[in-house]
Amino acid sequence: MSEQSFTDEEGVPDTVAIESKLPLNAIDIESQKDMESGRYHSLRSLHKWFAARPTPAVRLAVLASVYPGEIDSDELLRLMKIGPKELDSGLAEFVENKFTEEKGSGTLDDHYGYPNPNTQSPTKAEIEKLQGTLREAWGGELPTILDPTAGRGIIPFEAIRYGLPAKANELNPVPSLILKAGLEYAPKVGSLDPDIREWRDKIHETAKENIEPYYPTEEPDRQILNSALTYIIQCDSCGGEIPLVSKWWLNKDSDGGDVTVPVYEDGAVRYTYSRAESSPDGFDPDEGPLRGESAECPYCGVINQQESVQQKIKSQDFEFSIYGVNYETATGERKYRAGNELDEQGMAKAAERVESDFDLLTFLSEPVDVSSRISDPSSYGMEEWRDIFTPRQLVVQYEFYKSFEQFKPEIRSEYDDETANALLTVLTLSASRSMNYNTRLNQWRDLFGYGSHLFTDNNLILKKMSVDNNLSAPRRGYRKHSDHVIDSYETLVSYVTDMEPADVLSSDAADLTSHWEPGSVDAAIVDPPYYSSIMYAELSDVFYVIQKEYLEDVHPEIYGSNLTDKDNEAVANPYRFEEIADDEQSKDDLADQHYESKMEEIFAEVQELLSPGGVMTVMFTHREMDAWDTLTSALISAGFTITATHPIKTEMSDRIGVQGKASADSSIFLVARKEEAQSPSRTLWEEVQDDIRQAARDQAEEILDSGYNISKTDTAIAAYGPTLQKYAEEYPVVNKKGEEIRPREALSQAREAVTGVLAERFLKTDGIEQIDSLSRWYILSWLIYENDTIPYDEARQLGVAANVDIDNIKRSTKIWGKSGKDIQLKDHTDRVQDIVMLKSDSADNPSSRKYPVNPTDTRFTYNIDAVHSAIHVYEREGARAAWQWLSDRNLKSNREFEVTVTALLEVLPAESDMRETLVNLVSGETGDYLDINLSHIDMTKEGQTELSDHQ
Ligand SMILES: C[S@@+](CC[C@H](N)C(=O)[O-])C[C@H]1O[C@@H](n2cnc3c(N)ncnc32)[C@H](O)[C@@H]1O
Structure with missing residues (x-):
């Protein structure tokens, strides 16, 4: 969303399209469709790997990182295969309109009137035109794309699909094998059909015979x-x-x-x-x-x-x-x-x-x-x-492996080396995919009547009700899985026939310059590991060990080690540091440092590989501020400056959106260029703080004004982009003592500024800043999350913005409780002592440790305690007693009480019990007494303020 012209380097575009305005809404919708349709990119269906990006977001990153200057929205979308063929212009509006239209009973493709873009390749003419434009802008040569942490390689695959030279590197052998199949063999060796199915049948028949007795x-x-x-x-x-x-x-x-x-x-x-x-x-x-x-x-x-x-x-x-x-x-x-x-x-x-x-x-x-x-x-x-594996599962695995080994020499003798290796690779992916459905870690799914695949939850937990899958049977067995893999391979072949294969490497991305020439890359698209979210190497050993049995002699360069490389992996895994952590450095700190230094080394390698003026686009998704802090520090330390940022939806969220549907989480594309020489001058934090807040505010307001479909929470994350850009421009930033200020501080400021914008936009009640911090935090939490369950880190950050340390007040106020990695906001039922028991001499007094709020008090520390007590009294003793209770405490003319009540009425979800009692409290005789101005609040059940979340 922010723009900056960058370089006058010869043979390098002054700006590229990703540094200017983009039709983000349409691309988001398309990315969401891609994830919802279940018709994934064929690289995904070749074999399980983690963290796939939707094709539209990938295409955007690839094309816009090399396309010179600005690109017309229609031209970009057409090139990305978004929108119906017959429409000449207005493609973005078309997609947005279709998104809001009621969907019929057909498929998503039927509704939109064109096929899922990931199934569509650019035409020859489109490729030629694109290549012409790119050659002219990049000094006569086509720009080379690098993906240093390529995973299964959707980014470099899309690059070669558009006729661009690509380099793909990955540390982990499991996705490296997918890269070999999809980015090397598919364009180079081409179709393996029908031979591969004949070999598959032979392997299957032999294994089946040997498995039958079991x-x-x-x-x-x-x-x-x-x-x-x-x-x-x-x-x-x-x-x-x-x-x-x-x-x-x-x-x-x-x-x-x-x-x-x-x-x-x-x-x-x-x-x-x-x-x-x-x-x-x-x-x-x-x-x-x-x-x-x-x-x-x-x-x-x-x-x-x-x-x-x-x-x-x-x-x-x-x-x-x-x-x-x-x-x-x-x-x-x-x-x-x-x-x-x-x-x-x-x-x-x-x-x-x-x-x-x-x-x-x-x-x-x-x-x-x-x-x-x-x-x-x-x-x-x-x-x-x-x-x-159970013993039977192990025998089944073994029989398939033996059968594969039996036919391996025949395959080798019948074909040239490359074709034989391609056949053996795709057949191994088939066996590995079958195993994914047949271990003690697969859950029996009674809703479907069969077992799940291994990684429904990205963990390796034993399932007490699991599945033994007969791999020699037709349904869900080896034949079925191998058909799936072979079909996916053949589809990939059809996308890249006549294209140059990618240059594929299986190495630590912190060591790329030992393999590739400095300056040999023009644009790097980096989709780095997501900090602490996925432990790729730990999870993937399960595939590695079986693939190694099959292919150690075919790809010794991939299967050299006993297990996958965990030491060089760029993830923040505290458990790996448990034994060396001490009082000085916790395991979390050590994990964080490992991730940061690894990412810094990777970015430094990319920096060296990039030609002068080359562009790096980093896609990053994470809700935790620490992850952003660490990633940005690594990027800046490696000598990059940020030239543009865009929020973009690339992940299906596991959170439930307002209307009960899963929504997509935002990522940010950070566009960076090589900083020729780092500015030696330091910027004082106090001087830049206001600008940083302003950048975040501007971004939030721009998003809200543009109607860009994004949730309130993701608006705050979207504002990280310009915040980090500003921070990077001013880097190094120091306080008055000369100590360096980390990006985290800037992000905290951004969050606070965005919270202010959201409160201004969506809270009509005036005076929220007058009430105490805790009550303000409680109200803002409901406003922004529209739910009582909030990720802990975000609740904590919101606390910082509202000036309350949520950990400090947890025990004394019981206003939130832990629920896994989330916090849960508590209501009066969890916080207020029973007034009837308190008044009764014979009853045991309720525990004040369990229920910290005493409704018989006449004054309350926090406004929310007064409101929760009032709700409790109303529910426990009725309207008359509540009237008395309110008047005893003279709450009629209490402005802070009024602000808290009206703000809660605005933010609590329609179906909440707390809201229902509050509505009663401000109606009838208690309402007459309180005489609160409710003209700005819609009191009907539906009358909730909502950001037009499009989930
Ligand atoms: C977010 S994923 C990439 C997903 C990819 N874009 C895709 O569509 O499949 C990040 C990848 O970085 C890899 N990785 C982690 N540390 C690495 C390192 N030091 N060098 C190279 N790759 C690494 C992980 O194995 C993982 O596949």
């Missing part, structure tokens, strides 16, 4: 697809068998569903099948013995505590148990039955094989190296990666 069945015409798998432990008290199942559902459908009904006899359990609608009286499928993490014994009723249950799993003191089976009939119907003895025999046979087959003993025996506590499989006794 899936015995009474009815040979039935094919076992998935089995619901649990653990049986012995009760601490009576020794009876307890299956660790919390819900007995196998599948849910519109009539009810399929359930397993356990029969507990003489300390042993067996399973029977029933439709839920006709299950026996007294049976509730929602009530299994597992209650949270503990288990109730079905024989003696004793609760086996969490520690005991976990210890049994950890020490392998359990038996695997199949409690339900999903099968396919000869006519192709999917049905369910209960687990039976034959299933147990199949599992036992596999266990015997694992014990006795020498070759299997070392298969996948690499140690689990995961330090994040909640996610660590070793806390469930899984010390080696092979332990994440």
Whole structure:
């Protein structure tokens, strides 16, 4: 949104399009469509990787970082394949209008009238025209794009798809393999069809034959697809068998569903099948013995505590148990039955094989190296990666691997090296993708009647109701997964036929100049790891160990190490520093320092690789201010200055938007150029502080005026862009003592300024600044988040803006409580002592530690305490008593009380009980008494102030 001309360097555009105004609204809508449609970029469907960016946002970053000067909105959108072909102009308005129109029953593509842009490539003529413009601007050559932390490579792939030379680097071997397939083999080797499917069939047939004995069945015409798998432990008290199942559902459908009904006899359990609608009286499928993490014994009723249950799993003191089976009939119907003895025999046979087959003993025996506590499989006794499989799953993995190895020499002898390697790579991705659906870490999903994939929550937690997926079966088995992978590969081929492959490297991005020439890159698009959000390397070992078995001889440069590289990974993982942390430096500080220095090294490498005047666009998404602080420090220390910033939506949020739908989170694109020489002059913080606040205010106001679709919370994050830009311009910034001011200080100022703008815009009640800080914070929290649950870091920052340290007041006021990583705002029911009990001599006095607000007080420390007490008295004792209570405290003419009441009426959600009582309090006889001016408030249920969030 902010602009700055930058360089007069020869052969480098003075400004590029990303440094000027862009049709952000339309691109946001398109990015959101891309995420919602479920029709992802084919690089995504090739294999699991983390943190994909939507194609429209990626295309914008690639094209606008090299396109000279300003770009006409229609031209840009057309080039990005956004909008219907037949429309010549007004594409942005068209997209925005379609967004607000009621959607019919068809697909998103039907509604918008054009296909998802990620499925569309530019035409030859468009590429030629683009290349002409770029050559002219970049000194006769096409600009080269670099992605130093490429992940699976959507950024460099889109670059080559538009005919631009690209370099892609990635540290982690798992996405490196995707890069090889999609960015090297797809353009270079091209289609592998139909040969690859023939090899796939051979591998499948051989493995299937060897797997069959482990899936015995009474009815040979039935094919076992998935089995619901649990653990049986012995009760601490009576020794009876307890299956660790919390819900007995196998599948849910519109009539009810399929359930397993356990029969507990003489300390042993067996399973029977029933439709839920006709299950026996007294049976509730929602009530299994597992209650949270503990288990109730079905024989003696004793609760086996969490520690005991976990210890049994950890020490392998359990038996695997199949409690339900999903099968396919000869006519192709999917049905369910209960687990039976034959299933147990199949599992036992596999266990015997694992014990006795020498070759299997070392298969996948690499140690689990995961330090994040909640996610660590070793806390469930899984010390080696092979332990994440049941014996049967392990045998299945092994048989597929053996079969692949059997055909490898034939593949090698029939094709040239590159084609053979491409075939082996895509076949390995197929096997690795199949494994993603067949481990003890996959959850049984009763809503669908089969198992989830491994990383529904980006962690490695053991699932007590998991899935055994028969990979030799047609549905959800190896054939299905390999078809998916092969189809994705072939689609990628169709996008980049005749294009130059990318230059792919698998290395630490802090070491790029050992591989590539300085000055060999014109634009770097960086999508760095998200600070502490995803521990890529820890999570990906699970794929690495299996891929290494398959491909160590094919790609020795990728599979050289025992496990993935965690030391060089640019993430902030406190657990890795637990052992060296001390009183001086906490593990969080050390993790933060590691991330910052790693990112600084990466940016410094990019800086060296960039040609003079080259552009770097960084995409960054994070809600925590610390993450922004660290990233910006790294960027500036590496010698960049920020030339423009844009807020853009690139992530599906896990938060729920106002209207109950998931909304997209904002990222910021920070555009940076090489600072030729860093300014030696230091800027005094006091001199720049006002400008920084103003930059944030201006950005917030510009966003609000433009109708840009963004939530109130994301407005604050969007304002980080210009704030950081201003900070970088003035860098180094110091206080009067000469101490350096970190970006964090500037961001705090920005947040405070934006909170002020939001309060001015959306709060009609005057005088909010007159009430105490705590009450103001409470009101602003409701105003901005429209919800009682708020991410802790944001609530804390909002506290800074309102001048209250929320940690300090937590215990004494009980105004918020912790809820995971969030805080929860409390209401009167959690804070106010019971007035009836207080008045009664015989009753025990309510605990003032638990409920800090005493409604019999005549004066209150905080305005919110008075209002919460008034609401409590009204609800507990009725309108008359409330009238008396208010008049005893002379609240009629209390301006602060009035401001707090009216502001709360404005910000509380329509459905909140607190608001309902407040409405009563300002109506009827208490209302007559208080005589509050409510003319600026819409008192109807719907009359809530809302920013036009477009979620
Ligand atoms: C946000 S993701 C990139 C996602 C990518 N844009 C995509 O669409 O798949 C960041 C990537 O940085 C990689 N990474 C972390 N540290 C690295 C390092 N030192 N060198 C190179 N890559 C690194 C991670 O493995 C991860 O794949």
